Amino acid sequence: MTNFSSDAPLRQLTRLKSEMHIAAAQLTASLFPENPFLGMEFGLVARICLPDWTIGGELARPAAPTRAIAVRKMALSLGNSPESTRRHCNRLIDRGAFIASPQGVSLASTKDNEALVLAYYLGVHDRFVRLIEDVSSTCDIVFPVAGKQAFGAAEVVERALDVLLQPVDTFRLVGASRIAHLLWGALAVVAVRGVTYDPVLCRRYGHIIPPDELRTGISLRRLAAALSIPYATAWRQARVLKSQGLATRLGSDRWTVTKNNLLAQNVRDIGVPPSLLLLPKLRELALMGFDPARAAGHYRIARPPLADFGTGAEAGGEEEADLGPPSSHRLEYR
Helix, strand or coil: EEECCCCCCHHHHHHHHHHCCCCCHHHHHHHCCCCCHHHHCCCCHHHHHHHHHHHCEEEEEEECCCEECHHHHHHHCCCCHHHHHHHHHHHHHHHHCCEEEEEEEEEEHHHHHHHHHHHHHHHHHHHHHHHHHHHHHHEEEEECCCCCCCHHHHHHEEEEEEHHHHHHHHHHCCCCCCHHHHHHHHHHHHHHHHHHCCHHHHHHCCCCCCCCCCCCEEEEHHHHCCCCCCHHHHHHHHHHHHHHCCEEEEEEEEEEECCCHHCCCCCCCHHHHHHHHHHHHHHHHHHCCCCHHHHHCCCCCCCCCCCCCCCCCCCCCCCCCCCCCCCCCCCCCC
């Protein structure tokens, strides 16, 4: 067993964190099917407003919001332009998810919005509990666990949102759009899922990048559908990633992230800082009595399934014909 230090298996922690990020992206896409790329703004405001939605450590709708964040401050935190951030916030206001005030934007505390907010909070909660359970079973890290339980759902959600939002502040692919970053992360998750959840391989490669012979590819069309990205957009962004040496085309319509892609100058060791930030969050919960070895008993709904990429994401699996650039007659959502 390793102690609580930088000797922890950071590569395995990164793989598990990446699984949580992609699953959270699918969660927000399911909550906002009309525009699946609002999750970053919604998640940041949900983190700011979490104390409003908390009573005695449990989640509950407040009578009125008391916390807000200015759009310009949000844009700065997310690394986006104020114009695009304002546009996304206006869509969430139109959706009834946000409410605007002179102080900024807040989660709308309406009865109509309650189900959506709680679905998000509980979805994030259970995905983080799954991460903790998987860290306990694959990373062999010892956490100091308090004997008395002093946490509720809100304490778990708080740290879950911190973990989801940390990479926004600590790392972004140089020159990559939000969609390209999501596509790249999903390709990386698919590539090494066979290592991540293998009881032997996850430990063998806990500190190092797995070799390419253990990596798998996926049809770009299937991946785009899983991420709610129009295929034309995914094709264009995949070509950009390939030109930058960040993704590899295996032939036909299958793509992956290879070891060489991960050793590119602008992505080397990208997972280390966020993974190091994950450990203190797990330690904080352990000191509140959350035993990672008993994480399975803390789901509020159930252990969520892994992010679903459909079929054809296995080595030697079904391949789709190389369709090349999408037809110019196809429309894209923007």
